[in-house]
Amino acid sequence: MTGLHLLWQAAAVLVGGGLLGLVYKGFDRKLAARMQARIGPPLRQPFLDVGKLLVKESVVPRDAVGWLFKAMPFLAVVASFTVLLYLPWGPFPAVLGRYGDAILVLYLLAVPALAMALGGFASGSPLATVGAQREIVMLMSYEFPLAVAVVGVAWRLATLGGSPAFSLAAIAASPLWGQVGPLGVIGLAILAACLLIVTPAELSKIPFDIPEAETEIAGGLMVEYSGTYLALFYLADAAKTIAMAALVVTLFVPYGIAGLLGLSGAGAQAVDLAFHLLKIFVVMFAAVTTVRVAMARLKIDQVARGFWLQITAVAVAGLVLLVLDRMVAG
Amino acid sequence: MPETQNVYEIPIGPIHPALKEPVRFTFQVEGERIRAVDVRAGFAHRGIEFMGMRRNLIQTLYLSERICGICSISHPIAITLAVERAAGIEVPPRAQYLRVIFSELERIHSHLLWAGVAAHELGFDTLLHLTWKVREQVLDILEELSGNRIDYAIPIYGGVRRDISPEQIPKVEAMIRYYRGLLEELVDAFLRDPSVAARTRDVGVLTPEEADLLCAVGPTARASGLSKDVRQDRPYLVYGELGVKAITPRDWGLEPRGDVYDKAVVRLLEVGQSLDLIETCLYEMPEGEITSFPKIPALLAHLKKAEGEGLGWHEAPRGEVIHYIRLEAGVEEPVAWKVKAPTYSNLMSWVPMFADQEIADIPIIAASIDPCICCMDRVHMVRDGSPATLLKEDLLRLSREKTERLTGHPSPVTRHGGGL
Amino acid sequence: MTADQVKKALVSAVPGLQAELRPRPVGVRTRVEVPELWVDVSREGLVPVVAALKAAGPLHISIISGRDKGEEIELLYHFAVGYGTPGGEVMVTLRVGVPASDPTVPSICGILPGAETTEREKIEFLGIHFTGIPSTAHVFLPDGFTGHPWRKDDPETARHVKRMVEWEGKDA
Numbered sequence: 001m002t003g004l005h006l007l008w009q010a011a012a013v014l015v016g017g018g019l020l021g022l023v024y025k026g027f028d029r030k031l032a033a034r035m036q037a038r039i040g041p042p043l044r045q046p047f048l049d050v051g052k053l054l055v056k057e058s059v060v061p062r063d064a065v066g067w068l069f070k071a072m073p074f075l076a077v078v079a080s081f082t083v084l085l086y087l088p089w090g091p092f093p094a095v096l097g098r099y100g101d102a103i104l105v106l107y108l109l110a111v112p113a114l115a116m117a118l119g120g121f122a123s124g125s126p127l128a129t130v131g132a133q134r135e136i137v138m139l140m141s142y143e144f145p146l147a148v149a150v151v152g153v154a155w156r157l158a159t160l161g162g163s164p165a166f167s168l169a170a171i172a173a174s175p176l177w178g179q180v181g182p183l184g185v186i187g188l189a190i191l192a193a194c195l196l197i198v199t200p201a202e203l204s205k206i207p208f209d210i211p212e213a214e215t216e217i218a219g220g221l222m223v224e225y226s227g228t229y230l231a232l233f234y235l236a237d238a239a240k241t242i243a244m245a246a247l248v249v250t251l252f253v254p255y256g257i258a259g260l261l262g263l264s265g266a267g268a269q270a271v272d273l274a275f276h277l278l279k280i281f282v283v284m285f286a287a288v289t290t291v292r293v294a295m296a297r298l299k300i301d302q303v304a305r306g307f308w309l310q311i312t313a314v315a316v317a318g319l320v321l322l323v324l325d326r327m328v329a330g
Numbered sequence: 331m332p333e334t335q336n337v338y339e340i341p342i343g344p345i346h347p348a349l350k351e352p353v354r355f356t357f358q359v360e361g362e363r364i365r366a367v368d369v370r371a372g373f374a375h376r377g378i379e380f381m382g383m384r385r386n387l388i389q390t391l392y393l394s395e396r397i398c399g400i401c402s403i404s405h406p407i408a409i410t411l412a413v414e415r416a417a418g419i420e421v422p423p424r425a426q427y428l429r430v431i432f433s434e435l436e437r438i439h440s441h442l443l444w445a446g447v448a449a450h451e452l453g454f455d456t457l458l459h460l461t462w463k464v465r466e467q468v469l470d471i472l473e474e475l476s477g478n479r480i481d482y483a484i485p486i487y488g489g490v491r492r493d494i495s496p497e498q499i500p501k502v503e504a505m506i507r508y509y510r511g512l513l514e515e516l517v518d519a520f521l522r523d524p525s526v527a528a529r530t531r532d533v534g535v536l537t538p539e540e541a542d543l544l545c546a547v548g549p550t551a552r553a554s555g556l557s558k559d560v561r562q563d564r565p566y567l568v569y570g571e572l573g574v575k576a577i578t579p580r581d582w583g584l585e586p587r588g589d590v591y592d593k594a595v596v597r598l599l600e601v602g603q604s605l606d607l608i609e610t611c612l613y614e615m616p617e618g619e620i621t622s623f624p625k626i627p628a629l630l631a632h633l634k635k636a637e638g639e640g641l642g643w644h645e646a647p648r649g650e651v652i653h654y655i656r657l658e659a660g661v662e663e664p665v666a667w668k669v670k671a672p673t674y675s676n677l678m679s680w681v682p683m684f685a686d687q688e689i690a691d692i693p694i695i696a697a698s699i700d701p702c703i704c705c706m707d708r709v710h711m712v713r714d715g716s717p718a719t720l721l722k723e724d725l726l727r728l729s730r731e732k733t734e735r736l737t738g739h740p741s742p743v744t745r746h747g748g749g750l
Numbered sequence: 751m752t753a754d755q756v757k758k759a760l761v762s763a764v765p766g767l768q769a770e771l772r773p774r775p776v777g778v779r780t781r782v783e784v785p786e787l788w789v790d791v792s793r794e795g796l797v798p799v800v801a802a803l804k805a806a807g808p809l810h811i812s813i814i815s816g817r818d819k820g821e822e823i824e825l826l827y828h829f830a831v832g833y834g835t836p837g838g839e840v841m842v843t844l845r846v847g848v849p850a851s852d853p854t855v856p857s858i859c860g861i862l863p864g865a866e867t868t869e870r871e872k873i874e875f876l877g878i879h880f881t882g883i884p885s886t887a888h889v890f891l892p893d894g895f896t897g898h899p900w901r902k903d904d905p906e907t908a909r910h911v912k913r914m915v916e917w918e919g920k921d922a
Binding site: 423562563574652 | 774777779784786808812815828833836838839862864889892
């Protein structure tokens with residue numbers, strides 16, 4: 001694979017991922033509106049929003065730590081788009097698959113949240129400070145169950161031997177469901193459920209939109225951001241939504257349908273890619289859109305307690321089941 | 331000073347997404363805990379009492395209607411009762427029933443409005459959109475009956491300005507049926523939702539002792555278990571005969587805790603109570619005159635001769651409204667006019683309710699007393715705002731066209747714009 | 751709570767206090783009379799009277815209204831005594847006159863903390879001094895506004911009204 005080829009692929013994934021993120025955001029908003037008996041914005045609204053933000057003035061508050069305040073949106077956007085390069089896209093392997101694995105993806109997913117928190121602290125507004133504190137607490141709360149779910153799957157696959165541990169390509173190539181016993185299936189189902197619960201938290205969506213909490217702290221960490229910087233955070237959020245949903249799909253439902261349809265070649269690749277995108281959409285719809293129209297915002301202490309106690313306990317139970325399954329299978 | 335170092339100040343308002351109207355809170359916060367709060371009002375103070383004391387009583391009535399868009403029947407009812415008492419004017423029976431019907435319609439729309447706002451404060455926008463969609467029904471009925479969604483201009487000294495015609499009664503009955511069928515669903519969506527309960531239970535507690543000492547009124551006091559309702563305690567109009575009982579969470583089988591949840595219980599149950607009252611009034615309302623002064627000049631002449639003082643009170647959706655007025659013979663304008671809106675009484679209740687709560691609770695606690703800042707503030711020194719006359723008239727024309735569409739008959743108002 | 755009980759409480763606080771009963775006929779089919787008491791009280795008698803009302807039953811202050819009569823400023827304390835039973839509340843209005851030259855009244859916040867907002871409003875609008883009030887900060891008017899709009903011929907208010915009239919181009 002030549003360097004130029006790699007560059008082309010990366011550019012395709014980044015641009016495609018960004019566009020897809022905005023398209024999915026449009027669907028998310030439209031569908032949420034329909035569920036709330038509203039008409040909702042047109043599907044292209046996220047594009048209009050980004051376009052408008054890009055031509056607007058970017059205000060940096062006088063009390064802000066300027067360079068940090070300006071750097072953080074770039075860091076967030078770079079990190080969340082980079083994740084896209086490490087994720088397999090249905091029939092296509094990850095662009096940078098050879099250079100990073102599931103652990104790296106986990107770290108990269110935490111970076112935008114950290115960048116937002118730092119940006120919040122740097123903006124010098126009390127509301128943003130509260131938002132940043134909340135973002136950090138959120139990060140500490142959901143990281144453990146997230147890590148347990150990802151590591152559990154990767155570890156169980158590694159114990160089956162044959163492929164490099166934690167490689168997302170290997171996970172996608174050989175779905176675990178068929179390779180484990182009944183205990184393992186239950187364990188996997190539990191981990192999948194945990195990951196779906198973590199998804200809206202990772203993306204700061206209701207009921208976990210606590211760091212932004214419009215009615216409480218007026219947008220929290222985002223309160224001082226405007227113009228280009230806000231557009232960058234918006235794009236980062238769109239890309240992260242895709243990345244998170246794609247991670248769930250890769251870990252738990254990496255199946256294609258081209259084989260079933262008896263297709264091969266470019267047709268099969270196209271159908272599988274479309275199916276992959278459909279699965280990402282379904283995950284987003286189930287874990288983000290429906291949840292955010294069906295719930296009220298929780299409080300930070302409720303979320304921290306819930307993730308540290310209940311969700312972590314459930315995730316560990318899933319992990320224990322996988323371990324037991326491994327002991328039974330020998 | 332290790333104690334104070336962690337305490338920092340968070341300003342909420344006068345402009346903030348959690349506030350639908352301008353008021354300023356300054357919170358002393360430690361981590362996520364509120365240690366102290368300072369409330370500052372007055373951002374919507376327009377000098378209405380001051381202006382009222384420089385206008386004749388009919389103009390003052392119009393002003394009273396514009397104290398607040400949501401309580402736009404409560405203030406006129408209180409001021410007409412006060413003036414009727416001061417000037418010794420009798421109100422025909424039918425007019426008394428009509429005033430009750432309109433004020434209960436207002437209560438329904440106000441409580442549904444609150445329910446939507448409360449849901450929004452909790453980040454539950456789905457519930458906001460659903461309740462506000464449902465609220466349109468009662469607004470349509472108000473527009474059908476009075477010609478306006480708000481500012482109904484119904485009460486006048488000595489009676490009311492519009493009757494409910496026999497053709498309109500089925501429409502009101504249909505609205506009552508609609509809400510009866512829906513109320514259970516709405517109560518279910520609010521009171522049995524785990525995420526709503528998680529955010530409202532034991533949040534913003536006002537104990538009965540505090541409610542009593544701080545003279546809280548309306549649903550705020552009733553949620554704490556005080557059986558305090560002007561319609562029950564101090565009868566006026568026909569409320570005494572209708573047998574209104576103050577609704578507390580006990581009516582829903584709960585021991586009152588005085589938290590936000592209880593306030594939601596009281597308000598939602600009161601929607602049902604208002605439906606019953608409207609229905610009873612529709613059937614019991616006697617035929618007859620709707621005003622004892624059909625001619626405005628005669629009314630003005632009578633008022634100019636009147637001498638005396640009077641109190642008028644009403645249980646607005648948010649609690650007790652009271653107007654005091656003093657008339658002197660030979661003077662067209664009131665010598666003294668004092669307006670007390672419910673939020674005025676509930677202002678002090680915020681302080682114990684905010685004590686030791688979290689930042690995340692600020693919006694819902696602030697909303698829980700259903701604050702009506704424009705009612706409370708009545709004088710303001712306007713500095714900004716271009717008149718934009720053309721735009722205003724356009725809006726007026728559009729709204730009249732809609733009313734005509736809805737009611738099917740031309741608007742009785744002449745078309746030269748809103749020249750009040 | 752009946753008007754007689756309230757009268758008894760009033761007399762026990764200030765012997766010889768005259769309370770005027772103004773019954774208010776209410777209702778269409780069954781007429782009832784809702785009691786309203788209007789009482790003239792000296793400012794010295796205010797606190798004992800309020801304490802007696804508080805002891806007599808659940809006490810609610812609706813509002814303090816007032817007006818400038820020239821030599822004298824008249825304050826009207828509107829209380830409701832005894833909520834909780836249908837038709838069982840008595841409206842009691844205490845009329846307190848204070849000289850405009852010395853507009854000092856004892857605060858009743860010690861007995862009824864809920865009276866603070868309305869007392870502070872009277873500081874702003876009528877320039878009354880309440881002795882013993884927990885806070886005298888402005889509630890409604892801008893902090894820097896020194897006038898008292900309900901006083902007759904208040905120069906600060908007149909200046910303000912003039913400015914608004916010029917700005918709006920019509921009468922206040």
